[in-house]
Amino acid sequence: MEALHKKIREEGVVLSDQVLKVDAFLNHQIDPALMKLIGDEFAALFKDSGITKIVTIEASGIAPAIMTGLNLGVPVIFARKQQSLTLTENLLSATVYSFTKKVESTVAISPRHLTSSDRVLIIDDFLANGKASQALISIIKQAGATVAGLGIVIEKSFQGGRAELDAQGYRVESLARVKSLSGGVVTFIE
Structure with a gap:
């Protein structure tokens, strides 16, 4: 997706050979x-995938998930990282480790919003080691x-998340595939 590649080149900041900061357009502003x-x-x-729900993790996946849900005409559910007074039932939950924040979080969704008849599309801002995707799965x-x-x-x-998801048989569609962040330069798989 050329518009995304252009935005990453122009406004993304390479912080290390492992970290790409995109807070100017995706996960802050x-x-x-x-x-x-x-x-x-x-x-x-x-x-053509029969999607009935979209699931993401708060907060960075919400914007792209909502726009996708709007296009597909389906609800968007975000897994919450913080326990809320309104989330009191037996929650569907999993733990996820954030590479960039260096913390483990429990993410949860109310069981009222997902059923066995749902076909779910997971939307997320980044795929690196695949821990967030595995938690949502x-x-x-x-x-x-x-x-x-x-x-x-x-x-x-260059990280192992996609290989793990591919090995499990999941369909993964990435709009920008970063091959390398070496030398402070973003290189894409075209």
Whole structure:
């Protein structure tokens, strides 16, 4: 997706050979026009997959997930990282380790929002080691729902997350596949 590649080149900041900062347009300040294009692209890729729900993790996956949900005409559910007074039932939950924040979090979804008849599209901002994706897959399986695929905005292909998901048979569609961040330069798999 050329618009996303351009935005990463122009506004992304390489902090190390492992970390790409995209807070200017994706996960702090959000570029709504870019999110619309991302939602359009994911909707086109998954339009024939029978998607009934979209699942993401708060907070960075919410914007692309909402735009995709708008395009597909399906609800968006985000797994919450913080326990809330309103989330009191037996939650569907999993733990996930954040590489960039260096913390483990429990993420949860109310079982009222996912059923065994749902075909779920996972949308997330990054795919690196795959821990967030695996946590969401676990939650979806706990509900008895089906994972129809994963839509990733930016994939760090030099890390093992995609290989693990591919080996498990999941469909993964990434809009920007980063091959390397070496020398402070973003190189894409074209």
